Amino acid sequence: MERLNDIRDIKMNVATLCAYTGMSTQELSIAAEIKPTHLMAVRAGRARITGDDLLGLSAVSGIPVENIETDPAKQ
Numbered sequence: 360m361e362r363l364n365d366i367r368d369i370k371m372n373v374a375t376l377c378a379y380t381g382m383s384t385q386e387l388s389i390a391a392e393i394k395p396t397h398l399m400a401v402r403a404g405r406a407r408i409t410g411d412d413l414l415g416l417s418a419v420s421g422i423p424v425e426n427i428e429t430d431p432a433k434q
Contacts, residue, residue: 370427370428371420371422372402372427372433373398373401373402373434376416376420376422376427379420380419380420384402385398385399387416391416391418393415393416404431407431413427
């Protein structure tokens with residue numbers, strides 16, 4: 360079994376990003392310049408994450424865009 364070398368080897372959903380950064384969904388949305396209602400809908404699997412969302416979340420968390428979960432079913 361291959362070991363993960365870094366937390367960035369993991370796909371992180373919105374809830375995990377909140378835990379990783381120590382922010383609430385609202386705090387994370389504000390820091391990432393995403394409407395809080397939109398990020399809450401993404402977290403609940405009711406909305407799709409956008410490219411701009413990914414860039415903002417990556418900038419705030421330091422997690423590369425490709426390691427942020429985009430599948431609504433996995434939020």
